[in-house]
Amino acid sequence: MDEIAMISFGYFEKQLLDAVTMRTEQAFSARISWKEGFLDLGDYYDPSRRQYDGNRILKVIDERFGVSKGKTIGLLSIDLFIPILTFIYGQAFLNGRSCIASNYRLSNERYGLLPDETLMHNRFIKEIIHELGHTYGLIHCSHPDCVMRSSTYVEDIDQKGEDFCPNCKSNLIHFPE
Amino acid sequence: MVKQISILIVDDEESVRDSLFNWFIEDGYRVECAEDAKQALTRLESSEFDIVLADIKMPGMDGLEMLRRIKSLRKDSIVIVMTAFATVDTAVQALKDGAFDYVTKPFDPDDLSHLIRNASKQIHLEDENETLKVHLSSLENVENLIGNSEAMRRVYGEIERVAHSAAPVIITGESGTGKELVAKAIHANSPRKFFPMVSVHCGALTESLLESELFGHEKGAFTGAMYNRKGRFEMADNGTIFLDEIATISTKMQVELLRVLETKSFMRVGGNREISSDFRVICATNKDLKSMVEAGSFREDLYYRLNVVTIEVPPLRERLEDVPVLVDFFIRKYCSAMNRTVIPIDDAALIKLQDLTFPGNIRELENMIERALVVGNGKRITVKDLPFIKDSQGSSVESLDELEKGHILNILIKYSWNISAAAKALKVDRVTLYNKIRKYDLKSPR
Numbered sequence: 003m004d005e006i007a008m009i010s011f012g013y014f015e016k017q018l019l020d021a022v023t024m025r026t027e028q029a030f031s032a033r034i035s036w037k038e039g040f041l042d043l044g045d046y047y048d049p050s051r052r053q054y055d056g057n058r059i060l061k062v063i064d065e066r067f068g069v070s071k072g073k074t075i076g077l078l079s080i081d082l083f084i085p086i087l088t089f090i091y092g093q094a095f096l097n098g099r100s101c102i103a104s105n106y107r108l109s110n111e112r113y114g115l116l117p118d119e120t121l122m123h124n125r126f127i128k129e130i131i132h133e134l135g136h137t138y139g140l141i142h143c144s145h146p147d148c149v150m151r152s153s154t155y156v157e158d159i160d161q162k163g164e165d166f167c168p169n170c171k172s173n174l175i176h177f178p179e
Numbered sequence: 180m181v182k183q184i185s186i187l188i189v190d191d192e193e194s195v196r197d198s199l200f201n202w203f204i205e206d207g208y209r210v211e212c213a214e215d216a217k218q219a220l221t222r223l224e225s226s227e228f229d230i231v232l233a234d235i236k237m238p239g240m241d242g243l244e245m246l247r248r249i250k251s252l253r254k255d256s257i258v259i260v261m262t263a264f265a266t267v268d269t270a271v272q273a274l275k276d277g278a279f280d281y282v283t284k285p286f287d288p289d290d291l292s293h294l295i296r297n298a299s300k301q302i303h304l305e306d307e308n309e310t311l312k313v314h315l316s317s318l319e320n321v322e323n324l325i326g327n328s329e330a331m332r333r334v335y336g337e338i339e340r341v342a343h344s345a346a347p348v349i350i351t352g353e354s355g356t357g358k359e360l361v362a363k364a365i366h367a368n369s370p371r372k373f374f375p376m377v378s379v380h381c382g383a384l385t386e387s388l389l390e391s392e393l394f395g396h397e398k399g400a401f402t403g404a405m406y407n408r409k410g411r412f413e414m415a416d417n418g419t420i421f422l423d424e425i426a427t428i429s430t431k432m433q434v435e436l437l438r439v440l441e442t443k444s445f446m447r448v449g450g451n452r453e454i455s456s457d458f459r460v461i462c463a464t465n466k467d468l469k470s471m472v473e474a475g476s477f478r479e480d481l482y483y484r485l486n487v488v489t490i491e492v493p494p495l496r497e498r499l500e501d502v503p504v505l506v507d508f509f510i511r512k513y514c515s516a517m518n519r520t521v522i523p524i525d526d527a528a529l530i531k532l533q534d535l536t537f538p539g540n541i542r543e544l545e546n547m548i549e550r551a552l553v554v555g556n557g558k559r560i561t562v563k564d565l566p567f568i569k570d571s572q573g574s575s576v577e578s579l580d581e582l583e584k585g586h587i588l589n590i591l592i593k594y595s596w597n598i599s600a601a602a603k604a605l606k607v608d609r610v611t612l613y614n615k616i617r618k619y620d621l622k623s624p625r
């Protein structure tokens with residue numbers, strides 16, 4: 003668990019990036035590195051769905067940006083889908099090298115509510131830790147507070163914490179690196 | 180530990196397979212994929228899956244045809260079909276052909292999770308039922324022996340252990356614990372199962388009747404013996420004879436019984452030739468035979484003859500965790516006998532039942548359920564239908580007023596609160612009934 007490479011594909015505020023760094027660092031006791039990535043996301047746009055293909059984006063990020071030692075996460079702010087699902091917040095290779103997360107659907111405004119920046123940041127951080135958790139081999143957890151709990155709607159994300167439950171934490175520690 | 184559910188995904192599109200594979204792997208399922216129906220059917224031959232998630236539109240054999248084939252092989256398999264074309268026709272056809280449910284692509288992530296979770300729940304339910312029966316799995320024809328408590332599992336284990344031998348068995352336990360059911364289970368699982376099990380309730384018969392019942396009699400052996408009659412020992416040839424309430428037999432019968440057990444032969448009453456019979460003997464008693472031996476009221480030699488193996492059936496109060504399954508069993512039994520739909524029982528009522536001590540054991544519980552079904556409103560069994568259960572464990576004596584109130588209420592419910600009909604049934608006039616309703620503050624549900 004020595005390095006987590008965070009690659010932003012899009013614009014994120016510094017305040018958000020700082021918070022993400024700090025909390026991801028804590029969650030995985032890992033060193034975080036930042037990089038800006040460039041991809042022509044238009045290649046992954048599906049006009050019939052007006053969304054971006056998360057599977058293909060994950061694949062290309064893994065191929066082009068995946069670090070050899072450690073994990074890579076691509077941060078996006080576009081609407082992601084996979085063929086079978088109407089939308090996703092993120093996607094990971096279970097026990098693999100890379101994952102992606104998007105904050106597109108995480109803001110209150112999208113649901114007609116008053117903006118709440120802190121809330122959006124918290125949601126994004128939880129999703130980032132969640133997807134990274136998958137790359138470390140963690141599967142969905144039924145513990146109500148655990149960040150590895152599967153969440154379909156933002157309300158679900160709000161209900162869980164950003165930490166691993168004791169069980170997931172011990173699994174995390176026992177993964178050989 | 181909950182077992183891991185396995186899912187087989189069948190879809191000709193790779194991206195769909197991959198997505199579903201990842202999705203379910205992350206949810207902790209065991210997942211495999213097949214590209215088409217043919218491949219799926221081959222997979223299903225070699226390994227079992229709890230859930231098959233299949234696309235309807237596939238080249239070659241389509242999902243509907245595959246569904247029919249899977250169902251013809253294993254009726255209880257759970258198949259969920261996926262369709263990108265949400266036509267009602269294919270979905271309805273799939274459900275008709277036995278699909279568990281269907282989803283239209285792309286799914287709302289929540290829908291998909293729910294669907295699989297529901298299917299898993301069903302699988303776990305079936306598994307639970309399986310575990311309830313698991314200790315009977317190798318035992319046959321014992322569906323009436325109910326319960327998965329530690330105490331009952333011990334009994335099942337003993338039944339299994341003794342079933343194959345020809346050794347005599349004594350089944351002990353209080354009245355109403357189901358000793359005869361245990362005897363039946365032993366017989367049904369023994370090599371003798373194709374021959375009869377003959378039961379004799381020794382306590383119900385006088386000495387001379389019991390003698391002729393057991394050994395048979397020749398025509399004219401006594402007044403009323405108009406025909407030759409085979410005795411129970413003879414009828415039990417190659418099978419099992421079950422002697423219930425063995426402690427009640429007279430000293431003379433004890434001697435005769437001992438002789439029969441030793442020689443496996445006997446004479447009919449009034450007869451003069453030896454008849455031999457190959458039977459296994461199983462006895463039951465609610466008495467402590469050992470202390471009867473010590474007190475001299477039961478022959479020691481007979482006791483040791485009979486008592487090769489003892490199985491003790493636990494009283495219900497020592498296995499109250501079995502009450503829910505027993506209740507369920509009796510509800511089904513009586514509803515089916517009364518030709519009614521099966522109704523549920525309230526949690527509160529169930530909890531009350533589990534608080535009882537059941538001096539009458541299973542028989543008492545069975546009577547309670549039967550009664551509750553007769554007097555209840557037919558929708559569910561509630562604490563009200565079990566009026567003999569008091570909050571305090573103490574006295575179960577009802578006051579006359581309570582009895583009257585309960586009875587009037589039952590009748591009112593029975594006649595859907597038609598006062599005239601209820602009054603008529605109660606043999607009082609309407610005014611009297613109205614007064615009682617006011618007195619007891621009875622309220623119609625509407």
Ligand SMILES: [Zn+2]
Binds near residue numbers: 132133136142152205
């Ligand atoms: Zn996840």
Ligand SMILES: [Zn+2]
Binds near residue numbers: 145150151168170171
């Ligand atoms: Zn967890």
